[in-house]
Amino acid sequence: MRIAIIGPGAVGCTLGAYLSRAGREVVFLAPDEAEAERLARRGLDVEGVRGSFHVPAAATCDASRVGPVELAIVATKAYDTAQAMWQHAAVVGPATMVATFQNGLGNVEAIGGVVGPARVLGGTTALGANLLGPGRVHHAGEGDTFVGEPSGGISGRAEHVARVLTEAGIPTAAVPDVTVRIWAKLAINAGINALTALLRVRNGVLARHPETLALLESAVRETAAVARARGIPLEAEMLVERAREVARRTADNVSSMLADVLAGRRTEIAEINGAVAVAARETGVPAPVNEALAVLVCAAEATRAERIESPGPPAGAGGPAG
Known part of the structure; x- marks a missing residue:
């Protein structure tokens, strides 16, 4: 099976890396030639919760050299989709x-706008990873x-993708409600x-x-309320407890947004809290915490x-804010 990682x-x-280690033919599609060359020259070193391993990496910024694949996995930042x-x-x-x-809202629609909605599968992952x-x-x-x-x-195709990822060591389930999972x-x-x-x-x-914790809970409750106004059945208190659990379970993790801030990169705030705030205005549901965070x-x-x-x-005499 040929797989492209976009x-x-x-x-x-x-x-x-896990798909390649499992024997799949994987090619990484980079945004520019320099990044593709670095990846192809070095290969990939993975370390962490399951130990360390190395895999060679085929990489290019020119998709025409690759041609059609069986599966394309989109993992860009949401604003680059x-x-x-x-x-x-x-x-x-x-x-x-x-x-x-990917994180955030709008990815399924953005991909569908380019390749046609019939080809797109939605997905989420809570896999924790950081570039070193x-x-x-x-x-x-x-x-x-x-x-899903x-x-x-x-x-059948969602089940096939789930099976391919699971066999590579990324336990994945095909679900009938992937839009609910995304929200x-x-x-x-x-x-x-x-x-x-x-x-x-x-x-x-x-x-x-x-x-x-109060701010975290408010942002979660607002998002659940906005989702329900859009017909997405989310239970607020269950999500609040899950968010608390995620924060505790991943206590030592650096979130992807914090990693972007520390590296001086653009964040996905517009596609996360900003998207909640936009949807809130469209549905008439107040979301002041998400608006403020964005x-x-x-x-x-x-x-x-x-x-x-x-x-x-x-620098001088202090004024009212001094």
């Missing part, structure tokens, strides 16, 4: 399955992975990611302080270059 970031590299699909559309043929395992450097990834934690038809129901993961990400990024703390810190992360990104890391010598 987006060789932390999750994409981890999935691709459409651009990446246009760039690498040559790997999608009449029989290609395209599965997304070119060709080096840390598999930080296990987590549930789901795949965005329109609902169980299909459920969105709710947990909305409660955890932005707070860790703003406060620059690991996940577990949020569960240890009443102030941070604005604050955007403001932090906009002012990154002007951030004060230490007070330094006084």
Whole structure:
């Protein structure tokens, strides 16, 4: 089975490495030639919860060299989805399955807008992974992975993708309600990611302080309310408890949004809390915590270059804020 990984970031590299180790023919589709060359030259080193291993990596930024594959896994940042699909559309043929395992809302629709909605499978993964450097990834934690038809129901192709991933060591279930799963993961990400990024703390810190826990819970409850207004059946208190559990279970993890902030990269705030805020306005459901978190992360990104890391010598007399 030929598999293309569109987006060789932390999750994409981890999935691709396990699939390659299991004997699948995997090619990584990078955004540019320099990244593709680095990956092809070094291969992939995976370390973490299951020990360490190395696999060679076929990589290119030119999808026309690859041609149609049986399965394309999209693992880019959510804001890059459409651009990446246009760039690498040559790997999608009449029989290609395209599965997304990304954060946030809008990925299924963005992919469908390029290759046609009938080819797209929705998915989520709670697999924890961080890039340590070119060709080096840390598999930080296990987590549930789901795949399914965005329109609902169980299909043979979703079961096939789940089986391929499971055989490679990524336990995956084909589910009839993948859209509900996407919103459920969105709710947990909305409660955890932005707070860790703003406060620059690991996940577990949020569960240890009443102030941070209150904000986490509010963001989750708001997301569940917005989902219900859109016809997505989410139970708020069950998700609140799950978010608390995730924060505790992944206490030492650096969230993907915090990793982006620390590396000076663009975050997925618009596709997570920002998407909740937009959907809230469309449905008339208040979501002030998500709105505030989205604005604050955007403001932090906009002012990154002007951030004060230490007070330094006084610049002048203090005014009202001095």
